[in-house]
Amino acid sequence: MSYDKFISLNSTAVPLPIENIDTDQIIPARFLKATERVGFGDNLFRDWRYDNNNKKKKNFVLNNKRFSGKILVAGKNFGSGSSREHAAWAIYDYGFRCVMSSFFADIFKNNCLNIGVLPLQVSPMFLEKTFKLVHEKPQTIINVNLKKQKVCIKDIELTENFEINEYKKNNMINGFDDIDYLLKMKDSIIEFSKNSLL
Amino acid sequence: MSKTLFDKVWDAHVVRRINNGPDVLFIDRHLVHEVTSPVAFLGLQNRKLNVLFPEKTFATADHNTPTQNQNLPIKDPLSAKQLHALKLNSKKHKISFWGLGHKKNGIVHVIGPENGITLPGATIVCGDSHTSTHGAFGAIAFGIGTSEVEMVLTTQCVLQTKPKKMRITINGKLNKYVTPKDVALYIISQISTSGATGHFVEYSGDVFKDMSMEGRMTVCNLSIEMGARGGMIAPDKKTIDYVKNREFTPKGDEFLKLSKYWSSLKTEKYATFDKEYIFDGYKIEPMITYGTNPGMGVSIGKGIPYSKDLNVNKETYLKSLNYMNYSEGDDLIGKKIDYVFLGSCTNGRIEDFRQFANFVKGKKKCPSVTAWLVPGSHNVHDMIIKEGIYDVLTSSGFEIREPGCSACLAMNEDKIPYGKYVVSTSNRNFEGRQGPGARTLLASPVVAAAAAITGKITDPRIF
Numbered sequence: 001m002s003y004d005k006f007i008s009l010n011s012t013a014v015p016l017p018i019e020n021i022d023t024d025q026i027i028p029a030r031f032l033k034a035t036e037r038v039g040f041g042d043n044l045f046r047d048w049r050y051d052n053n054n055k056k057k058k059n060f061v062l063n064n065k066r067f068s069g070k071i072l073v074a075g076k077n078f079g080s081g082s083s084r085e086h087a088a089w090a091i092y093d094y095g096f097r098c099v100m101s102s103f104f105a106d107i108f109k110n111n112c113l114n115i116g117v118l119p120l121q122v123s124p125m126f127l128e129k130t131f132k133l134v135h136e137k138p139q140t141i142i143n144v145n146l147k148k149q150k151v152c153i154k155d156i157e158l159t160e161n162f163e164i165n166e167y168k169k170n171n172m173i174n175g176f177d178d179i180d181y182l183l184k185m186k187d188s189i190i191e192f193s194k195n196s197l198l
Numbered sequence: 199m200s201k202t203l204f205d206k207v208w209d210a211h212v213v214r215r216i217n218n219g220p221d222v223l224f225i226d227r228h229l230v231h232e233v234t235s236p237v238a239f240l241g242l243q244n245r246k247l248n249v250l251f252p253e254k255t256f257a258t259a260d261h262n263t264p265t266q267n268q269n270l271p272i273k274d275p276l277s278a279k280q281l282h283a284l285k286l287n288s289k290k291h292k293i294s295f296w297g298l299g300h301k302k303n304g305i306v307h308v309i310g311p312e313n314g315i316t317l318p319g320a321t322i323v324c325g326d327s328h329t330s331t332h333g334a335f336g337a338i339a340f341g342i343g344t345s346e347v348e349m350v351l352t353t354q355c356v357l358q359t360k361p362k363k364m365r366i367t368i369n370g371k372l373n374k375y376v377t378p379k380d381v382a383l384y385i386i387s388q389i390s391t392s393g394a395t396g397h398f399v400e401y402s403g404d405v406f407k408d409m410s411m412e413g414r415m416t417v418c419n420l421s422i423e424m425g426a427r428g429g430m431i432a433p434d435k436k437t438i439d440y441v442k443n444r445e446f447t448p449k450g451d452e453f454l455k456l457s458k459y460w461s462s463l464k465t466e467k468y469a470t471f472d473k474e475y476i477f478d479g480y481k482i483e484p485m486i487t488y489g490t491n492p493g494m495g496v497s498i499g500k501g502i503p504y505s506k507d508l509n510v511n512k513e514t515y516l517k518s519l520n521y522m523n524y525s526e527g528d529d530l531i532g533k534k535i536d537y538v539f540l541g542s543c544t545n546g547r548i549e550d551f552r553q554f555a556n557f558v559k560g561k562k563k564c565p566s567v568t569a570w571l572v573p574g575s576h577n578v579h580d581m582i583i584k585e586g587i588y589d590v591l592t593s594s595g596f597e598i599r600e601p602g603c604s605a606c607l608a609m610n611e612d613k614i615p616y617g618k619y620v621v622s623t624s625n626r627n628f629e630g631r632q633g634p635g636a637r638t639l640l641a642s643p644v645v646a647a648a649a650a651i652t653g654k655i656t657d658p659r660i661f
């Protein structure tokens with residue numbers, strides 16, 4: 001599936017300063033029964049957002065009107081656990097285009113890149129400062145420039161460069177996906193398969 | 199340059215190296231299940247594409263399947279729809295499909311090895327993180343997302359940046375009642391759930407050499423819980439004997455040729471790793487987890503550590519203990535439990551049932567405990583009966599259910615009720631993993647057996 005191009009983003013952010021958030025929290029298994037990619041945003045962080053009786057939990061950040069925006073800022077080791085791409089879909093479907101953390105789990109990071117959500121890895125210091133600032137001033141704008149690989153918070157003159165694989169970066173900027181690339185080299189793949197042992 | 203086992207298998211599968219980008223990796227075996235595949239098949243339909251190599255693609259139903267009355271229609275309409283979609287997609291694309299009711303049906307990571315789909319030196323993927331299990335055979339096996347499932351269906355390749363390499367060596371012998379599960383939980387407790395992120399792990403040393411193939415699968419299965427892309431163990435005689443004569447294993451001369459190649463798949467002496475850990479097998483004790491990630495594990499007798507003694511974020515740590523309704527410094531031994539779950543792709547193989555049965559033989563299940571014993575496949579179920587394990591278990595008050603993922607992720611009816619404690623042989627103790635509000639204590643089949651007998655967290659060594 002091709003996706004929207006991602007070049008740069010200026011947005012407020014939603015802070016979630018918890019570490020090791022796993023994909024079972026992002027979207028619990030009981031919501032994985034769909035056969036189409038629709039409506040996953042409603043169940044993003046389901047069991048943190050709603051209590052046992054489906055009532056909104058007041059103290060969870062997504063239920064707090066102070067915070068909104070296209071950037072989710074989360075504690076380190078975000079997205080560990082299951083490979084379910086549904087987790088990335090839920091984040092996208094809810095309206096986020098970027099997740100900022102100081103560390104991401106591998107499969108989750110790949111899944112995000114494959115659907116056009118930017119996993120933005122910053123230093124622990126940058127993350128700490130962002131949490132503090134966003135918490136105090138929810139209207140803070142964060143500027144993410146993918147082309148220049150720079151993230152910047154003007155209010156406190158905080159800037160940092162971030163890493164992203166050159167190939168993936170071009171894909172995101174152009175809205176290409178890997179299948180487009182692979183289909184173009186199908187002949188070489190078939191040729192290669194002739195020598196495979198299994 | 200000297201190569202590691204991982205380098206050898208990876209390099210043999212690179213179709214193309216993209217400049218400043220990932221490698222195009224050819225996939226020998228693609229395993230498919232009902233949950234992560236429907237949107238990928240939909241993608242094929244939208245692009246008007248077919249599966250490129252149906253003979254390298256194998257589908258099974260496991261995540262959603264009930265573990266009782268499998269012969270009856272599935273109650274949950276959404277589950278039924280998802281299972282039906284897999285059946286239709288498999289048929290349409292001429293993929294082998296072992297759905298509910300098929301005699302080879304079972305958890306995807308259990309049936310792959312049982313049927314010779316999993317072979318040494320292969321690249322194996324599945325839309326499931328515990329695909330790392332198959333690394334036990336010296337294969338490169340890892341979980342992928344649904345977009346990647348679509349890629350593999352259409353092109354038999356994935357784009358992957360070659361991970362870094364890590365070696366974990368454990369020498370010495372394991373003590374009584376210390377199982378492969380304890381070895382893995384021990385490693386995770388030492389290096390944390392993100393300790394191996396970005397790496398592919400090779401397990402080496404006496405402990406893994408001495409381990410059965412089932413045990414190696416348990417360890418490799420849990421590689422993902424230390425953050426690794428996957429884990430692998432060099433194939434040896436045990437590996438080759440295991441795969442020999444299984445349904446999809448090549449036969450005759452081809453097998454001989456392959457065996458020779460497989461025996462060459464070893465890390466060379468001067469090959470280097472980005473990171474190395476060495477542990478002592480004698481130091482490992484029966485383990486149990488007390489928190490909400492698999493890194494929160496301790497030797498069963500030790501009690502819950504204080505956050506100040508660990509390198510953790512205090513707030514996150516206390517949130518986790520709060521979910522479990524435990525406190526820092528609590529003793530674990532003697533804590534009451536309500537459920538026991540034996541099963542999953544981590545510990546649902548025949549050896550796990552043997553260990554559990556050996557322990558409970560001649561004892562009785564504690565009446566207050568609900569025990570769910572779920573074999574990983576029909577084949578495991580058949581062996582349980584053939585080996586007399588069934589009789590041992592039933593005379594001790596246990597019943598055996600039909601195969602599937604079951605309470606490991608609680609997508610079917612097998613949900614641990616809100617607030618209840620379960621000693622589980624599965625792989626994840628995340629909040630709500632085994633049902634909304636469920637509290638999971640991960641442990642080995644032996645520790646689970648001891649808890650099932652006493653109704654409390656119990657050190658199996660006291661018996």
Ligand code: SF4
Nearest residue numbers: 328542543603606607
């Ligand atoms: S048993 Fe559990 S971990 Fe294994 S494949 Fe099934 S749900 Fe996933």
